[in-house]
Amino acid sequence: MSGDGVKAKNGAMIAYDGRMAFKKMSGGGEGLRGMVTRRLTGEQMEVMEVKGHGTCWFADRASEISLVSLNGQKLYVEASNLLCTDGGLRTGTSFTGLRGGAQGNGLFTTTVEGTGQAALLSDGPAVVLRVSEQYPLQVDPGAYVAHTHGLRQSFQSGVNFRTLIGEGSGEAFQIRFEGEGLVYVQPSERNTVGGDV
């Protein structure tokens, strides 16, 4: 880092050398509108801005970290899985549709766009899966971490009368990705409403 800024999850700094300044950014540095949107949508992030010269190390509860380089593309990520982004990347909120409801993470997700690098958190090393037109991918909502722009997502459910009498398969809900892009999944499932039925 040399004079430029980085946006990071509040309290994620573990060590640094050189000179650093840490500043809490209210509303994730998205201005008043962003702040209101986040509060309304429940995709709240505690973000700080780090500026200075030297090296700064970030970590969060020993979770695994994957770096994603963006070149003007857009990345969709769960707010809880985003560790830090280059200062040049814009973050925002977007509506994800129905699947957020089953995931227990709300109906909205965080977007990161611009040019630079973003660091993602996952419980266990993330597996990156390519989606192409011939090969759509189905992901368990509890294992989903992030996906890139250019993918259509839909919600697929295998709920039938068996589920209602407690004989479900435990895999009743999946997010289906179609199009061209990458999906990040973690080798662990968050506790979701859908995971139990």
Place this chain on the structure above:
Amino acid sequence: MSTHPVQGHGGPDVHDPHTLPSDDNVNPYTFCVDLDGQWFLQKGKMIAYYGRIDFDGIGHGRFDRLVAGNFHSPLHASDWVVAEGRGKMLLADRAFDVNSYDLEEGNLTIRSGNLLAFQPGLSLKQSIIPGFLTLIGTGKFVAASNGPVVFAEPPVRVDPQALVGWADCPSPCHHYDHQYLRGVMGGLRAMTGIGGASGEEHQFEFVGAGQVLIQSSEQLMPVAETGAVPQQAGVPGGGAGQHGVPQLPGSLGDLQRRFGL
């Protein structure tokens, strides 16, 4: 830490259906099944899949014969799911280490919480040791462990918390440190807890020919329900009165399986 370009030329870590391994580990925590037919999974261990795969709860309709062939009792199969179809399926369990093992006309007994998935060539039985399951037959199975698994050949004594399972050898017996239990100090320690303990006074002892699977930590995985045993004389653990899998209120699962509805 690894860097992935988002699009364009794929980094080494980007997988698609052709680069995913076939019935092998993607990384130490994720296993890829090349499915063509059926596999049995514990509920909720599938994280992603390519292709057309259906997931069905076990114990009804067309799966009735599978249950008869592959499970010890139709009443305790409700933790398991049949994955059926073609495609590549990724399995993982709470970011624990996962590994696959092959059995050939063999038997393996494993702690119930550690078993993730198995091929239909194997049948799953409830061990008479509470909390353990036995797999019999030929096929592949996937097990999770807290830290990588080490194999040991009997005779060996294993810490109870580190034991994952054993194959082909007789079931273990308890072993206690003789010096520790004996004499005045031993009695005092047993009565009052005073006198200190090294935490290693009790082991499981294995003899015979076979393999013992040991995990490299003493952190136990959460136990999965293996089902209650009949309350009869001579049945170890019988009459413990545990009921099977917790079910949603109004659920008819047990009844439905018993009467084959």
